[in-house]
Amino acid sequence: MKACTFCQIVSGEKSSFTVLEDDVMLAFLDHRPLFPGHCLLVPKTHYGTLLDLPTTLFTPLMANTQLLARAVERGLEAHGSFVAINNRISQSVPHLHIHVVPRRRKDGLKGFFWPRRPYKNNASIIAVQQALRATIAQVQAEQTS
Numbered sequence: 001m002k003a004c005t006f007c008q009i010v011s012g013e014k015s016s017f018t019v020l021e022d023d024v025m026l027a028f029l030d031h032r033p034l035f036p037g038h039c040l041l042v043p044k045t046h047y048g049t050l051l052d053l054p055t056t057l058f059t060p061l062m063a064n065t066q067l068l069a070r071a072v073e074r075g076l077e078a079h080g081s082f083v084a085i086n087n088r089i090s091q092s093v094p095h096l097h098i099h100v101v102p103r104r105r106k107d108g109l110k111g112f113f114w115p116r117r118p119y120k121n122n123a124s125i126i127a128v129q130q131a132l133r134a135t136i137a138q139v140q141a142e143q144t145s
Contacts (some may be wrong), residue, residue, distance in 0.1 A: 005045075009026070017125055019129055020041070020064060020136055021130040024043055025041060025064045027100075032116040033117060035103070036124065037075075039068050041064055046095055048088075052097055062100070068131055068137050076102045076128070080103045082099070082109070084099045084107070
């Protein structure tokens with residue numbers, strides 16, 4: 001879908017700070033994060049919502065979600081993570097995506113009030129990207145050994 005922002009990111013037409021990519025999924029840093037390290041995981045093929053996703057992609061979607069959650073917690077020294085999917089309502093881009101957000105005790109996130117906190121500069125987003133990529137590679141190596 002030409003007009004879909006996430007399809008444009010997948011195709012390389014729009015740039016992103018990619019942290020994970022495999023044959024069917026792509027994860028990148030949200031440009032309007034709740035906290036630094038807030039990732040979006042998308043299928044490379046356009047599916048509007050979770051309800052549209054073929055069941056054959058559920059396992060890769062959840063495995064990559066688990067990998068990202070582990071990476072944001074370990075690589076960014078977060079106390080936990082928040083994982084969410086919106087279907088239509090509050091879905092700013094109509095392409096299935098999972099939010100994986102690092103959480104810390106007393107971080108100020110309450111209920112569904114989600115103030116966005118942009119990165120200070122390009123160097124800070126690149127530092128987070130590199131930390132997550134390194135941690136993902138480490139976790140994947142541990143899983144295969």
